[in-house]
Amino acid sequence: MSPPPPAAPAPVADESALLARLRAGESAAFAELVGRHGGALLRLATTFLKDRSVAEEVVQDTWLAALDGLDAFEGRSSLRTWLFSILANRARNRAVREGRNVAWSALGEAGEGPAVDPSRFRADGHWLETHAGWSEEDPERLAAGAETRAAIEASIAALPDAMRAVVTLRDIEGLEAEEICNLLGLTLTNQRVLLHRARCRLRQALADLRDGAR
Numbered sequence: 001m002s003p004p005p006p007a008a009p010a011p012v013a014d015e016s017a018l019l020a021r022l023r024a025g026e027s028a029a030f031a032e033l034v035g036r037h038g039g040a041l042l043r044l045a046t047t048f049l050k051d052r053s054v055a056e057e058v059v060q061d062t063w064l065a066a067l068d069g070l071d072a073f074e075g076r077s078s079l080r081t082w083l084f085s086i087l088a089n090r091a092r093n094r095a096v097r098e099g100r101n102v103a104w105s106a107l108g109e110a111g112e113g114p115a116v117d118p119s120r121f122r123a124d125g126h127w128l129e130t131h132a133g134w135s136e137e138d139p140e141r142l143a144a145g146a147e148t149r150a151a152i153e154a155s156i157a158a159l160p161d162a163m164r165a166v167v168t169l170r171d172i173e174g175l176e177a178e179e180i181c182n183l184l185g186l187t188l189t190n191q192r193v194l195l196h197r198a199r200c201r202l203r204q205a206l207a208d209l210r211d212g213a214r
Helices: 012-023 027-048 052-072 079-097 146-158 161-172 177-184 188-212
Strands: none
Touching: 012 027, 012 052, 012 079, 027 052, 027 079, 027 161, 052 079, 079 177, 146 161, 146 188, 161 177, 161 188, 177 188
């Protein structure tokens, strides 16, 4: 399955009603919350933790922490952003215990090699060829074929941790840049560079797939 388009935020009134049901201990409300955000939480957890079983444990810990903290939730952010924040803190701590302490704030700076083979660009910096379905302006518009979807999923999974996290949160989950920076401890500059590099690599993967099909 291809990365879904960014989810539309839940209406404030709807989210407030769900929160009231959760605080009343309604089990169906918790099931609804899991249905809305469970997949996104697991995707975020796997950007910190390679082992899926460990990522799933962190998601479960996040749900328990969220239930315990419902009364303290003040609604200054959406429920989804609040859940992401809880998960990011727990996943980051677990990554340290797993020996995967990555200083993401240092990534995306100058010094790394080009994200895409320079031969793919013209002298003016534009692509030699235009590839439909993936652009800096509209990254979520992907080709519909099963082979293309599989290639995109594999390419996202193969990205370095920080790039995978940023492109997942921005282009799949639809978070704003400032939210991503807060969750991952990145500067806006690093977030932009990481997102650009991730999109370039994914765009090249699509180009390679197309070229191989010729």
